[in-house]
Amino acid sequence: xxxxxxxxxxxxPIGKNGxxxxxxxxxxxxxxxxxxxxxxxxxxxxxIGRLTIVDRDYVEWSNLQRQQLYSEEDAxxxxxxxxxxxxxxxxxxxSVEIEAMVADxxxxxxxxxxxxxxxxxxATDNFETRMxxxxxxxxxxxxxxxxxxxxxxxxxxxxxxxKTPCLACLLETVPLGGLTCDTAGIISPAVSMVVxxxxxxxxxxxxxxxxxxxxxxVSFDLWKNQFSxxxxxxxxxxxxxxxxxxxxxxxxxxxxxxxxxxxxxxxTVQIRPPQTADRDLEALETILxxxxxxxxxxxxxxxxxxxPYRMVVFKDGRVLIHGTKDVSxxxxxxxxxxx
Amino acid sequence: xxxxxxxxxxxxxxxxxxVSDVLKHYNIHEKIVxxxxxxxxxxxxxxxxxxxxxxDRIEIxxxxxxx
Numbered sequence: 001x002x003x004x005x006x007x008x009x010x011x012x013p014i015g016k017n018g019x020x021x022x023x024x025x026x027x028x029x030x031x032x033x034x035x036x037x038x039x040x041x042x043x044x045x046x047x048i049g050r051l052t053i054v055d056r057d058y059v060e061w062s063n064l065q066r067q068q069l070y071s072e073e074d075a076x077x078x079x080x081x082x083x084x085x086x087x088x089x090x091x092x093x094x095s096v097e098i099e100a101m102v103a104d105x106x107x108x109x110x111x112x113x114x115x116x117x118x119x120x121x122x123a124t125d126n127f128e129t130r131m132x133x134x135x136x137x138x139x140x141x142x143x144x145x146x147x148x149x150x151x152x153x154x155x156x157x158x159x160x161x162x163k164t165p166c167l168a169c170l171l172e173t174v175p176l177g178g179l180t181c182d183t184a185g186i187i188s189p190a191v192s193m194v195v196x197x198x199x200x201x202x203x204x205x206x207x208x209x210x211x212x213x214x215x216x217x218v219s220f221d222l223w224k225n226q227f228s229x230x231x232x233x234x235x236x237x238x239x240x241x242x243x244x245x246x247x248x249x250x251x252x253x254x255x256x257x258x259x260x261x262x263x264x265x266x267x268t269v270q271i272r273p274p275q276t277a278d279r280d281l282e283a284l285e286t287i288l289x290x291x292x293x294x295x296x297x298x299x300x301x302x303x304x305x306x307x308p309y310r311m312v313v314f315k316d317g318r319v320l321i322h323g324t325k326d327v328s329x330x331x332x333x334x335x336x337x338x339x
Numbered sequence: 340x341x342x343x344x345x346x347x348x349x350x351x352x353x354x355x356x357x358v359s360d361v362l363k364h365y366n367i368h369e370k371i372v373x374x375x376x377x378x379x380x381x382x383x384x385x386x387x388x389x390x391x392x393x394x395d396r397i398e399i400x401x402x403x404x405x406x
Contacts, residue, residue: 035406125406150405171402172383175371181405194406217373219400226345228398230375280369339404 005047018207019047025206026050028117030105030133032081033057034186035147036123037069038195039202040085043121044093046203051089052113054101055081056328066188104328105129107252110136119205120144121198125181126335127174128258128273131251134159134167138243139252145201147194150179152187152223154194157232158201158213165236166243168251170217175339182336183287189222260327268322269330277317284313284338309333343396351391359386361397370401 003009009019025048029036032055040053059067059074059081067081074084086100103109106129114120114136122130122144130146137144138161146167147156159166197218204212216229236243241250250256259272281302288295288304296303303312309323311333319338321330340351344361355361358381362368374381375398381389391397 031406033406123406125404127402127404130404148403148406150403153403155400155403170373171371173371175402175404179403179405184405186405217400226347228345228400230373230380230398230400232373232380234380235373335404 025118029053029121031123032085034066034191037067042199044089044096050097052099056104114140135249135251145198147198149190149194153221154190155219156197157217168242169237271319273317358389372401
């Protein structure tokens with residue numbers, strides 16, 4: 001019988017030897033939205049040994065335009081994305097061991113899991129989780145591949161511990177309040193393109209062909225026809241708190257985590273970012289109005305409805321999410337609308 | 340001035356002198372960006388005092404979070 005991987009084995013940088021390595025690898029995908037769906041399907045079709053996929057959300061109708069693993073049935077049943085993903089992935093390739101986790105991937109979870117994996121694929125929608133992934137990657141020596149997209153724009157970078165700069169070197173501060181897929185929209189080709197960059201790099205890492213890694217921060221805009229690939233090696237910082245000589249992994253510490261609290265008897269969750277922020281409420285109002293939302297704003301706070309929830313954003317960065325007592329549901333809404 | 344921005348030839352308006360002016364012009368000055376001019380990556384402080392000239396090759400990458 002001709003192997004189902006014959007075409008991949010014919011590709012000489014992989015070959016039969018590379019396929020063996022792929023089939024004995026264990027990859028963690030964090031997030032099962034658009035990027036996570038695409039990456040999971042590609043890796044499962046490529047025949048990795050084991051896949052762990054984690055997501056805290058459930059399937060909604062607005063996901064179906066781009067999240068390739070899900071069907072109308074999943075949206076009707078409000079199935080958790082991790083479970084719906086596992087079902088579909090198992091139907092695609094039953095020889096891959098798939099572990100689905102309906103969970104909020106935060107510090108405790110990631111620290112407990114990290115050392116098991118050969119590679120972590122970022123398919124999250126927020127920088128808070130990415131900074132945790134970054135510190136975990138450095139602490140346990142596991143490479144990770146950043147990918148993100150909004151509108152027709154996408155970006156990706158491959159982080160190899162002890163070799164490349166880390167995310168903290170590149171960012172210096174954690175971005176707050178950027179555009180998100182739920183505020184600025186997203187087209188599916190931007191997703192596929194980022195997935196293609198991430199999975200090409202993933203395959204190189206899994207077969208051990210590190211010399212072929214891109215080594216550059218890549219970004220593109222498919223609508224404006226722009227492309228850029230920049231060598232960011234010079235941004236690696238000797239004194240970086242996440243990857244430098246005297247590192248402290250700041251994003252694994254309690255002080256740097258976003259705090260949540262369920263407000264008793266109010267069906268409300270409060271989310272408080274680690275540092276006091278100065279949110280630009282006026283800019284946020286403009287974006288939300290463009291989406292056709294009804295927004296109320298005064299100098300201290302802004303309030304808007306995302307049925308059946310109401311979100312109240314304070315100038316100091318705190319957010320109240322009314323209409324839920326579920327912390328991970330609240331965090332999901334927070335990252336979807338506020339970046 | 341005429342520069343190459345992310346691979347495309349672009350005519351920048353008269354008032355633009357520094358890299359930070361370009362970021363403001365494209366309304367990305369409040370985003371986290373990596374800027375490369377003629378093959379050299381600039382630190383964030385250098386955005387304010389790096390003068391641009393005709394035919395400069397500029398690459399601007401901004402970080403986004405969606406996925």
